[in-house]
Amino acid sequence: MLDDGEQSRKISPLWLRERTQAPDQLEPMTQQRLFDSHAIDVALTLESATWIDESHAALAFSDGHRETYDLRLLASELNDNATFPSPEPWDASLNQDQVRFDWQRIQEDQAYFRASLDAYLRYGYIVLYRVPTDPEHILQVGGYYGYVKETNFGRYFEVYSRPSGNDLAYRSVALGPHTDNPYRNPVPGIQLLHCLVNETTGGLSTLVDSLKVLEQLRHETPEGYALLKTIPVRFRFVDAGTELISHRTMIQTDDEGHPTGVHYSPRLDALPLLPDDQVRLFHRARQRLGQLFSDPAYEVRFALHAGELMLFDNSRVLHGRTSYETNEGLRHLQGCYLDTDGPRERFASLMKHRDSIEEVA
Template identity: 80%
Template sequence: MRKPTSRPEFVIHEQPPAVVVVDGQQSREISPLWLRERTQAPDQLEPMTQQRLFDSHAIDANLTLTQATQVDEQHVALAFSDGHRETYDLRVLAEELGESELFPAAEPWDASLDQNKVRFDWTQVLDDPDVFRESLDAYLRYGYLVLYKVPTDPERILQVGSHYGYVKETNFGRYFEVYSRPSGNDLAYRSVALGPHTDNPYRNPVPGIQLLHCLVNETSGGLSTLVDSLKVLERLRQETPEGYELLKHTPVRFRFVDAGTQLVTQRTMIQTDDDGRPTGVHYSPRLDGLPLLSDAETRLFHRARQRLGELFADPTYEVRFALGAGELMLFDNSRVLHGRTSYDSNEGQRHLQGCYLDTDGPRERFASLLKQHASIEEVA
């Protein structure tokens, strides 16, 4: 469960008018433009969607506060130079400032991760909102889940996918079958080993989440492997900071070709957020190509991606397990690399179904459950 986070405090100055936010040891004055845009007035916001009924981009850039009066502990009356007057609820402003804390932070992991933290009974997830919320919390922290007691009837994967987000259709269909067949248009459809990789790096956008549901597994091989790229990237950055930066900033070509499809795109191997922090990788040695750089940079780039591959295959970072019938893996396709050991198709049948989801589904579900929980507590 999420731990409650402390809300920022506000200090109101009447002369000159100002609203100051204090968060820990830091304090800063809030711009009048920021406050004016976050109006809570019912004639300025549509009640259900909370969308503005005015064009905030047209606010005068020279806007000032002309009055700031503390009404009580939770409210402040503000007046602006454009004539707008309003009493603001400081709790609403605090929620705006603390919005990034709504979701649990990613926690990098290695092979020592306790698997009980990411394993959930599907029947309980489906029936109990609290268990569903716990599973979403675990996914957002660790980047993957394993669900068990999932019925093995055809297309059950679509029900699970729709529970966690929005199923994304690709050239493989709404879902795809994974079993050994010589004519398959991907190596996943053979019985060979698959090294750690991310799916569809040649697609734009890349599928955000992948599900793999085991219907039958009668083989002793075919073990599933998972690796957290966030943990590996910490090590790579320590060992070769220059190589890390090259992988972070240099786009490479990823290409997929079969009898009726060709998909090509350029993107960096290390994926980052807007602040430059790593959020995952685009990694598939079967599908990428070295970028055209100077000879020295090409060698540095190659050594960095070579080391990245070695770390992904290192047992220190790899979780390995047999995915049995009725079990389903759900993982962040960019953060958590997946793979498979080889298996002998003569031993018996091994049949999985897979599908993709858009990235934002679990976060939307998590936020909705928190909102519902807060409403129930408010009523109580």
């Protein structure tokens, strides 16, 4: 039996044997195995277990391996996400001071940088201010938080009004809440938008937390919610030189079926071919999802000023924009994408560094 802090569990000998902590079985720095765990005898048994103290036990296995295990390390295996802050769904009432950070200070203060990563992991977005507006500075910020992902739009892309642009983002029209590139595989995990110039009164940025909206959708229509979670739809992008198509569910989930975000773009998706009654149920759920995404009760809306940059989870947090008048002045943003795991890697590294300092102290 193993106590992980919440409940005791009966553990398979195979699970225990694979998680050896012995230095001749596990490389200390990388924690990679020095043996082939797939070759362990499927009939392996635990021959004896002797308590050493409340945190250690001596185990002997039928393959001859004997070892004293640190039970605290085994317990941590049962909750390997404990290192990271849990997502906190939010609505329009979210205090924006909790997600705003000074870029200049981030580069000088590791604890402050860690706080910005903590906020991102909790809320799915942050806004940085005092970001220099020189071209391509967005790539420096992106590299600080993760790994820049190049797409057909380039390492970064320009967002300003261009009548011949290959996406509606390059027009001055309003953009409803959406996620970017659902037609791509993999979908870009994180998006950055950096404002270089904003001389207009319109063009307000909008953000919506899909985790909060999905709570309401699941409550209102569990059957429709289930369809959006399990039935793939087609997403398609076409321009003069590119055509990209993917099929994926509108609601994104983790391995346990819990929602982590959405793939949502009414400009790019297509209803799946189902029996008529299911198509209608699917469409009603999709329609209600769009209504909730546009509900002011769930939306934060703000002007992104020159020198400000928003960084957001492209699946969890939908973004949009109000329309603006090009004759008022220039509105110029730059954008780029990051892989999903960057902020988690940075956060884990800073936590290890902090723990090392505390051990020395």
